[in-house]
Amino acid sequence: MPDTQNNTSWFEAVFSDITVTHNTSSNEIVFTDIMAYGLELNYLSSPYTNIVTSYVAPVLIFITIVTNTLVVIVLLKKHMRSPTNVYLVGIAFSDMFTGFPVLAAWLYFSAMGNDREYVPYDWCFAYRITTYLIPLIFHTASIWITMALTIQRYIYVSHGLKARRWPCTNIRVIYCILTIYVISILSHLSEFISSTFKPIEVTSRVDPNQTVITCFEVFNTWVADGVDLYFTIYFWFRVICINLIPSIVLVVLNVLLICTLRSAERRRMLLLKRNERRLSMKLKESNSTTSMLVVVVSLFLLVELPAGMFTFFVLIENTFEIDIIAKGSFSIITTTLNTLILLSFPLNICIYCGMSRQFRTTFKQLFSGHCFTIN
Template sequence: MALTDMLTGVFPLPIFLYFFAMGNYVDPMPYNWCYSYKYLFENIPTIFHTASIWLTVGLAAQRYVYICHSIQARTWCTIPNVIRATLIVYAVAILSQVSRFVDFSFEPIPVTSKLQPNISYFGCVEMLKPWFSENMDLYLNIYFWFRVIFIHLVPCISLVVLNGLLISAMRNAQLRRMQLLKQNKKSESKKLKDSNCTTLMLVAVVGLFLLVEFPLGIIMTIYIADNTFQLALFKPETYSVMTLISNFFILLSYPLNFVVYCAMSRQFRETFKRLFTGGQSLEERECSQYMTVPTENGRTIFTGPETAL
């Protein structure tokens, strides 16, 4: 997830640096930048953003299974299954954008520099492929409604439900912890507290995710409905500004996730520190090795570290 979030912001970085940081946005785009701009600024970041969304859903779903269905977690939440699920998410994210790499081409046209009027060079104009231009309305409706439903609305609604279930599980776990303390079972109480800390951290990350993703989903829904039913609710420039602001906050949320991890997980801080300082890993994981969940008769089960966190 961290790698996916990082690459969502890294790929557009050359565009930001060359055109905006260096002031080259004033001139028409040179032909040798046209394909790079399209791929690095639009298509590839969309792939990683899509993968990031569904990896977040997968993490929340896994945590819910781990907390509330520990028996099933032993067979479902394993490292091989996590790897398979991650590969499937990336494959679907790539497939969802394949057509956007081949539905256009750029033609060179002579242009004059605005910064240096005596200099001419080749710019570009985007041309739609014949199969695209002949079926533009159908193609764009399918593509954008698919994104609105399966990349924004379904994941966001799923995360709202999963977050609610996790918060409910945390409240029940807190009540059980109080009972364990009354029974002087401090070891079990500590394990339950550590489990709650990990769950709370995930709830905070998912909450931050929903805070920045919901506006983009709403903007896209309005935009597609506007174009499908010819409502003319906003001007194209307004949609562009709203989308830019929403994307800015999405990119801003990625480093904030790191702050949440560091602030709420001592284990994360220690592991991150060992990446740079070296040292031996702890033999026993203190924060999340055992998860405490209730059974039907009120007893608790402690599941071991063979399942994935």
């Protein structure tokens, strides 16, 4: 029986009810008393969190899958294809697959009643990637695609001459989105290889007279040698590159786009006075697309900024060992912020229908079956 000693790390302050021990003989950090894979995580056991994760979140995810599937179908129609719409397809696809793996895990474990028992050892890694890693990768991609779209739109409306010199074609946007997906995977690759799962035999939750094989998570040696350093680097990278930088860029560009819209509207009114209706109509359509993007980005910032700031304060609190967030409130705040993010996903289709005549017309045609052409 190896000697163990408590190994207090900053990430324990986040998961304050999880016991962490350091195996001095094998230099491994071992989670015990854990239920994400087999034993209950106390920070997820509040009634509020259980209600939201068991009933509210699955419904929101299902609605997102349905609405975003419709968005993708509409935007991939031949007459709808444009660089901006290709970016919107990338965002819709990313948001859809942020939730889909979680819904699949919920259907197997909760809806089918398998959550009454510990997670089987063979399912531990699958549970981790479906409820954490895959959603994290796709949500990261969604954030970066949104930033890329906003940058592209700002260049198009504010620096038209440069945009014409280096035209943003559909194929270039596709390459950009694929590159973002690759970078998103690489940015979280360490989480795939930072730990492994070990089997452990425990008393069954369903039948106390039986035992089942579940698992516990063990950090690999390269992480166990410097747990604090690893989590500090990884989570600060997430906060800076995935939350703060994109949010700052989007806030600045959104303000610039609003200023550009006002200037463009004045030009449009001048064109109308000169009776140049064709140019005025073209500018109106461009302004409509830009206005829609401003609303989409504003909604994005409304839910992402609080989540990013919360993560930032958690890191400040644990890096510098200061009290900012009330103890016991972590799960409630995290659950609320994640729910707001999920709620924002299906709202995009409402924005598209409300602010884009072309999208609205095409969307209606999906249910009427009529063939048509929109100039």
